[in-house]
Amino acid sequence: MILTQIDISGLRNLRQVALTPSPGFNQIIGSNGAGKSSVLEAIHCLSVGHSFRTRKVRELITRGEDEFTLSCQMLDTTNQQTHRSGLRRHRDGTTELRLNYEEIRGIAPVTQLMPVKALTPDSHELIQDGPSGRRQFIDWGTFHVEHGFFDAWKIYRRALSQRNQCLKDGVPDSEVHSWDEQLIESGALLDGYRRQYVDSLRTTLTGLLGDMRTMFHVELSYRSGWSDGIDLSEALDKSFQNCRRFRTTTVGPHRAELQVSADGVLARQILSRGQQKLLVYAMHLSQLILLHRITSKPAIVLCDDLPSELDKDQNAIILEQIAQLNSQVFLTSTEPQTLENTSIELFSIAGGELRKGV
Numbered sequence: 001m002i003l004t005q006i007d008i009s010g011l012r013n014l015r016q017v018a019l020t021p022s023p024g025f026n027q028i029i030g031s032n033g034a035g036k037s038s039v040l041e042a043i044h045c046l047s048v049g050h051s052f053r054t055r056k057v058r059e060l061i062t063r064g065e066d067e068f069t070l071s072c073q074m075l076d077t078t079n080q081q082t083h084r085s086g087l088r089r090h091r092d093g094t095t096e097l098r099l100n101y102e103e104i105r106g107i108a109p110v111t112q113l114m115p116v117k118a119l120t121p122d123s124h125e126l127i128q129d130g131p132s133g134r135r136q137f138i139d140w141g142t143f144h145v146e147h148g149f150f151d152a153w154k155i156y157r158r159a160l161s162q163r164n165q166c167l168k169d170g171v172p173d174s175e176v177h178s179w180d181e182q183l184i185e186s187g188a189l190l191d192g193y194r195r196q197y198v199d200s201l202r203t204t205l206t207g208l209l210g211d212m213r214t215m216f217h218v219e220l221s222y223r224s225g226w227s228d229g230i231d232l233s234e235a236l237d238k239s240f241q242n243c244r245r246f247r248t249t250t251v252g253p254h255r256a257e258l259q260v261s262a263d264g265v266l267a268r269q270i271l272s273r274g275q276q277k278l279l280v281y282a283m284h285l286s287q288l289i290l291l292h293r294i295t296s297k298p299a300i301v302l303c304d305d306l307p308s309e310l311d312k313d314q315n316a317i318i319l320e321q322i323a324q325l326n327s328q329v330f331l332t333s334t335e336p337q338t339l340e341n342t343s344i345e346l347f348s349i350a351g352g353e354l355r356k357g358v
Helices: 036-048 108-113 131-145 149-169 173-177 180-212 232-238 240-246 273-295 312-323
Strands: 002-009 017-019 025-029 067-076 081-090 095-099 116-119 218-223 257-262 300-304 329-333 344-350 353-356
Touching: 002 036, 017 036, 017 353, 025 036, 036 067, 036 081, 036 108, 036 116, 036 300, 036 329, 081 108, 095 108, 108 131, 116 273, 131 149, 131 180, 131 257, 131 273, 149 173, 149 180, 180 218, 180 232, 180 273, 180 312, 232 240, 257 273, 273 312, 300 312
Parallel strands: 025 329, 025 344, 116 300, 300 329
Antiparallel strands: 002 017, 002 067, 067 081, 081 095, 218 257, 344 353
């Protein structure tokens, strides 16, 4: 899927912006605060409903406005079919979504059509921060390559929410356990999907890091969210008294973890910040490679100010790897960049006003 037209209204300092991008590399040049990253935020919102910087809608809406409105036209390059999507979010938290001129209740159908991957200045936090971000990282990839994942995830989240409410309310054991069957069945599916995906990702990442000639060996280890050697049903039984004490479900896929190690030590403990950034970009690129390999669909790639985060050689390596994906790419930077054997469509932005060329 590629974007052929993007219209932005009322997002940050972008009061009214229209963009007709190239199907390949698109570079948006501007000074700090000009609005170049906001264009990428808009594209990210169109795919998943929120920015890669924040989930707080009030931070995105232009000062003095009550809403932001985004729309786009997409082209499925596999069958040349055109789709249109629109998103409007209001200060009061209400959201309006449309796909092909029809109202939809959730963003998932758009996300499936238009996978977007953001490479941002804070990407290294994937290694530094807690397990929640790494679970989301796994689930991004699994969602796009396993057709049954999203349905299992929805059933699991509902059952978990209901079970946790029972625990908070202190209801009899039988009422708490009434949600166990759904939790166990959907949880086992989620765990299987994630485990299979991480196995494939591990192989892809190892090959990519070899091509990039990194000086450290990386290992991805997936942990289910309960003790090894037992199934989820037994884990729930063994943890029940703890669940009662803490008034929440203490085991399950919602506690899963992806451990990232380098040379046998947790990556956040041994790698420099620069090495961590390079590794995280390689992890994201591995997801993009795997997505294309399994589904034949490239994702849209957003690269926010890569030159400020990587040295010149690292930046060149990452861009060369991205170029091999045949994806539509949006880059932001303060100065024009060049890429050997790759043409780049240039746009410039100042004060929230976007125009083609420099």
